[in-house]
Amino acid sequence: MESAALQMAWTDDELVARSVQGDTESFNELVLRWERPIYALAYRVLGREDDARDVCQDTFLRAFRGLGAFKGQAKFSSWLYRIALNLCRDAIRRERRTPLVAVSEGVDVGELAAQQPSSAPSAEDLVVQAELSRHVAAAMRRLPEEQRTAIILKEYHDLTFQEIADVMGCPLSTAKTRLYQGLSVLRRELIPGERRPAEVAPFRKVEKQP
Amino acid sequence: MNRHESCHDKVLLASYLYNECSDAERRVIEEHLAGCAACASEVEELRSVRSSLSQWKVPERELGFRIVSRQDERPMPVISRRMWTPPWWLQTAAAVLLFATAAGLAQIEVRYGSDGLVVRTGWSKPIAPAPARVSESAPAEAPWRQELAALEQELRSELSAASAARPTAAASRPASQNEEGLLRRVQALIDQSEQKQRRELAMRLTDVVRDVDIQRRADQMRVQQTFGQLEGQTGIAVRDNRELLDYLVRVSQQR
Numbered sequence: 050m051e052s053a054a055l056q057m058a059w060t061d062d063e064l065v066a067r068s069v070q071g072d073t074e075s076f077n078e079l080v081l082r083w084e085r086p087i088y089a090l091a092y093r094v095l096g097r098e099d100d101a102r103d104v105c106q107d108t109f110l111r112a113f114r115g116l117g118a119f120k121g122q123a124k125f126s127s128w129l130y131r132i133a134l135n136l137c138r139d140a141i142r143r144e145r146r147t148p149l150v151a152v153s154e155g156v157d158v159g160e161l162a163a164q165q166p167s168s169a170p171s172a173e174d175l176v177v178q179a180e181l182s183r184h185v186a187a188a189m190r191r192l193p194e195e196q197r198t199a200i201i202l203k204e205y206h207d208l209t210f211q212e213i214a215d216v217m218g219c220p221l222s223t224a225k226t227r228l229y230q231g232l233s234v235l236r237r238e239l240i241p242g243e244r245r246p247a248e249v250a251p252f253r254k255v256e257k258q259p
Numbered sequence: 260m261n262r263h264e265s266c267h268d269k270v271l272l273a274s275y276l277y278n279e280c281s282d283a284e285r286r287v288i289e290e291h292l293a294g295c296a297a298c299a300s301e302v303e304e305l306r307s308v309r310s311s312l313s314q315w316k317v318p319e320r321e322l323g324f325r326i327v328s329r330q331d332e333r334p335m336p337v338i339s340r341r342m343w344t345p346p347w348w349l350q351t352a353a354a355v356l357l358f359a360t361a362a363g364l365a366q367i368e369v370r371y372g373s374d375g376l377v378v379r380t381g382w383s384k385p386i387a388p389a390p391a392r393v394s395e396s397a398p399a400e401a402p403w404r405q406e407l408a409a410l411e412q413e414l415r416s417e418l419s420a421a422s423a424a425r426p427t428a429a430a431s432r433p434a435s436q437n438e439e440g441l442l443r444r445v446q447a448l449i450d451q452s453e454q455k456q457r458r459e460l461a462m463r464l465t466d467v468v469r470d471v472d473i474q475r476r477a478d479q480m481r482v483q484q485t486f487g488q489l490e491g492q493t494g495i496a497v498r499d500n501r502e503l504l505d506y507l508v509r510v511s512q513q514r
Binding site for chain 1: 269270272273274276277279301304305307308309311312313314315316317318320322323324325326327
C-alpha cells in the first residue's frame with residue numbers, strides 16, 4: 050500500500066481509478082477530500098444537520114457502490130454533487146410537511162444587513178453575523194428548490210454554470226436563469242431599500258418551528 | 260445589443276456577475292450599465308446579496324466517514340483472537356483451574372459445608388481459630404518470657420552483689436532497713452521492666468497483626484485481579500459477539 054503522503058498528491062481521477070480496482074484506502078482519501086463540501090451542500094439544501102450527515106454518508110456509500118458506473122464523463126466531484134442532490138430531493142420529499150426554518154419576529158433584516166461587519170469582528174459583530182447567517186438561511190429556504198440549489202452550487206461550491214447545468218441536469222441557460230431569479234428574490238428580501246419598504250416586510254412573516 | 264435587450268437579458272447578467280462572460284460580452288454590459296441607472300443599481304444590489312450569502316455558515320460537525328471493505332471489517336487481531344477463543348466448557352475448566360491455582364498461591368481455603376460457602380485466606384487459617392490465636396501469639400511471647408527471666412536473673416545477681424557490698428558502704432545504717440529499701444527499689448525496677456516488656460509485646464503483636472493485614476489485603480487484591488481477568492475475558496467474548504452481530508445486521512441491511 051502506498052504512503053498516505055503519496056495518496057494525498059493524487060488527483061481525484063487517479064484515486065477513482067485505484068478505487069475501482071478495489072483499493073478502499075484510495076476511496077477513503079476521496080471521502081476525506083469531499084465529505085465537508087458534500088455535507089455543506091446537504092446542510093444548505095436541507096437545513097438540518099442530522100439529515101445532512103445522513104445524506105453525506107449515503108452519498109459516499111452510493112458512490113462507492115456505483116464506482117463501476119462512473120465512467121469519468123464528468124468530474125468526480127460533480128458526480129458526487131449529483132448523487133447528494135438526488136438524496137436531498139428524496140429527503141425533502143419525505144419531510145415535506147416539516148417546516149424548515151424559524152426566524153425570530155421583530156428583527157429588521159435590512160438593518161442587520163446594513164450592519165454587516167467590515168473586517169475584524171467584535172463579539173457584537175459575531176452576534177450580528179450569526180443573526181445574519183440565520184436570516185440568509187431563512188431567505189434561502191423560501192426559494193424554490195431549483196433556484197436555491199443553483200445559488201448554493203455557485204456561491205458555496207464554485208461550480209461553473211456548465212457544471213451546475215450538468216449536476217442539475219438542465220440546459221446551461223436554465224442554470225443561469227434559475228440562479229439569477231433566485232438572486233433577485235433574495236435581493237428583495239435581504240437588501241434594505243427605501244424604495245422597497247413593503248418588500249422587506251414579508252421576511253418577518255415566517256413559519257415557526259414547532 | 261440595445262438597452263432594452265440588455266435589461267432583460269438576465270442570462271447575460273448572471274454570467275457577468277460571476278465573471279463567466281467573454282471580454283466582448285463584458286464590454287457590452289459595462290457600456291449598458293454606464294447608461295442605465297436601474298440595471299447598474301440592480302447589479303450593485305445583487306453583489307450585495309452575494310456578500311450577504313457569504314455570511315451563511317455551516318455548523319462544524321464531526322464526520323469521519325470511512326468505507327470499510329468486508330475483509331477489513333474484521334481486522335486480523337480480532338479474527339486471530341476469535342480463532343483462538345476456546346469453547347465455553349474449556350474456558351470454564353480453565354477458569355476453575357486458574358481459580359484453584361490462585362487460591363493455592365494465596366493459601367485460600369474454599370469449603371462448602373453446612374454453614375454455606377466458606378472462603379478463608381491462609382492467614383486466618385485454622386480449623387480451630389481459638390487455639391490458633393494462642394499459638395500465633397506464642398512465638399512472640401516466648402522470647403519475652405526468656406528475656407524477662409534473664410533480666411530477673413540479672414537483677415537477682417545484682418541484688419545479691421548489692422546486698423553483699425552495701426553493708427560495708429553504709430555500715431552506719433541498720434542492715435534490715437537497708438535491705439528493705441533495696442528490695443523496694445528492685446521491685447520497682449522489676450515492675451518497670453515488666454511494663455516495658457508488656458509495651459514491647461504489645462508493639463510486636465501490633466506488628467504481627469499489621470503484617471497479617473497487609474498480606475491479607477495483598478491476597479484479596481490478587482484474588483480480585485484474577486476475577487477481573489476472568490470477567491475481562493468474558494467481556495471480550497461478549498464484545499466480539501456483539502461486533503459479529505452488528506456486522507451481520509449491517510450486511511443484511513445492505514442487501
